[in-house]
Each structure stands twice: as C-alpha cells, then as structure tokens.
Amino acid sequence: MDLSQFFNFKEVIAQMASFIILLVILKLVFWPKMLKFLDERRARIAADFAKIEQAKEEISKIKNDYQAKLDNIDQAALAKIHEAIAEGRKITDEVRKSAHLEAQEIIENARLNIRHELTKAKEELKDKVIDLTIQVAEDIIREKLTQDQDRKLVREFLDKVDEA
C-alpha cells in the first residue's frame, strides 16, 4: 500500500504550522479577552446577586420591624382607648357625684328657704291676727284697757292657740 497517496510529510508540517499560527492569533486576540469578559461578568452577576440577597434581607428586616411597630401601635391604641374609657367613666362618676351633691345642696337650701318663708309667713300671720284681734278687741273694750295690756292679753291668747 502506497502511503504517499494518503500522507504527505510536507503537508503535515504546513498543517502544524497553520494550526500553531491560528493558536497564537486566537491566544492573542480571542481567548484572553473573551475569558476575562466572561469572568468579569460572572463576578458581577455574583456580586449583584449577593447585593440582591442583602437587600432582600434588609427589606425583610425592615418589614419585620414595621410589623412589630404596627403591632405596638395597635396595642398602644387599644391601651389608649381603654385609658380613655376609664377616664370617661371616672369623669362621669365625678360629674354624677358633683351633680348629686349640688342637687342635695339645692334641696337643702330650698328646704331652708321654705322653712324660713314658712316661719316668716307664720310671723306675718301672727302679726296680722294680732292686729286684727287687737282691732276687734279694741272696738269691744276700748274704754277699759291700755294698748300694752291689750297686746299682752292677745299674745297670751295666741300662745294658747299655738299650744292647742
């Protein structure tokens, strides 16, 4: 078998040289630039993902904080409502008590006034009765008694009337 029809030594050398030239060109032009670019982008993507994860964690932390604050706000609001209700009840009680006292005082004053007015009316009535009696008695016994004696007599009469 003639190998020369399949194999050419000069062509082998030329082919080796061709490949080495291509390798050198690509090593200078293509591979370093491409691999560096891919590595840089990979690193950038990894860094971006790390940032995203960090941001996610921060957002989650802020969310939890806000949730806790909201819970606290709800509790505080509830406490304030309870406090206001208690305060309202206290004020209501105080108002009621004060009104009650005021009413008592008014009633007491009214009683005193009534009593005073009653006494005054009684006194006026007494005086009028006395005057009337004196006038009547005077007319009857004008000539026999002095005015002081008349008054004394009438007073005694009225006291007896009161006692009766």
Next chain:
Amino acid sequence: MIPEFPNFIGILSKFFPKNEFFKFLFEWENIVFSLIVIAIIVLFAWLGVRKMKIIPDRRQSFFESLAEGLDEFLKSLLGGSSRKYLPFLGTLFIYILLMNLIGLIPFMKSPTASLSTTFALAIIVFIYVQFTAIKELGLWGYLDHLAGRPRGVMAMIVVFPIFMLILHLITELIRPISLSMRLRGNIWGDDILLAVLAGFGAAGFPLLLVNMVIAVLTAVIQALVFCLLSAIYFALVLKQEHN
C-alpha cells in the same frame, strides 16, 4: 475510482492545467482550505470580541456560549487547570469543526478528510501532552507514572513495571495514529457517501439531504471526540484530583 465532490481548486486546475499557480494550489489544496478556515475563524474571533457589551447581542451571545460551553466542558474533565488548556483545546475544537463543516459547502473541501491534516493535529496534541507530562511530573516521574501501579513484590517489582512501561509507551505512540485515523476516516467516509448519493441524481436527493444532516452531526461529534480525547490525555498526565 473513489468518487469525490469537486472543489473549486480542483475545477480551476482541471480547466487550466498548464497554469502553475492553480497547479500549486491543487498540490496544497488541503492547506489552502485550512487557511480559508483559519481566515474565517480569525475574522469571526475578531468580530466576537469587538465592542463587547454587558447585555450581549446575538453575535456576542453566540461567541460567549461557545467559549463558556467549552470552558464548562473542559472544567468537567480537567478541573481547576482547565483554563490553562482551554485556548489550545478550544482552538483545536473550533478549527476541526469548521474544517469538517467546510466540506459540506458546494465546491469546498474538508481538509480533515486528509490524513496529513488530522495527523498533524494529532502530533501537536501528542507533543503538547508529552511536554505537559514531563513539565508536571518530571522525566523520571513521568516514566514512573508510565510504569504504573501497583508494583507487586519480588521479581514483579522490576518485571511488571518494565512491561507496563513498554506497554504505555506503545499506547502513547499509537494515540496520535488512532486519533488522526478516526477523524480522517469519519469525515472522508461522509464525503464519499455524499458524493456517491449525489451520483444517483434526483433519485438520491432525499437520501442526500438526510445524509447531509447526519454529516453535520458527524462533523460536530468528531470534533468533540478529538477534543475530548485530547483533554483526557491531558487529564491522565496531570497531577490533580481527577487522576
């Protein structure tokens, strides 16, 4: 006579038999087609890394996918040292792939259908692997590696390692032959098959189309096999966890 698709150099030399330039081109047609492939690769490589953007366009995506795919593929075989051998093995893959595919274009020829081309590439792989082995393990370390393990006891301490050393040396020497013949055989076979089917005329056209698809697959697979085996040869001599 073995049927073959005509290529433009063959046609030119046939039409101008007395023209020395065409005769020269015909004599070196495999190299001429290899140089065409090299020119295409260099042009596309230059376009590939020109004005690279963070958000890639289609052109950039294609080259990035190719480089990243090769990087991942070699990383799975060579581990941490893959980047050191990526330019060599990556260039080898792209070069072989395009040399395989160029023969499917009318009036072109696959340089890989020639044993001279495939043998040249296999010899380069062989030299680089031996150089790497001696650089990584040292000459005695490499011979020790070739002598194999375990060493055995008594007479086996000497006899077995010598036997294994000879066996491994033969293996190493046979590798470029097997590597080159496998690639050449597959691509040449495909070319011949397509030429035979084309010879059937219109009746052979459907079969020709089907075999074109198969030929494209073969071109990719054979480039990958050549690259994969070369990477394995490197992995076998590298001192790392993969060994």
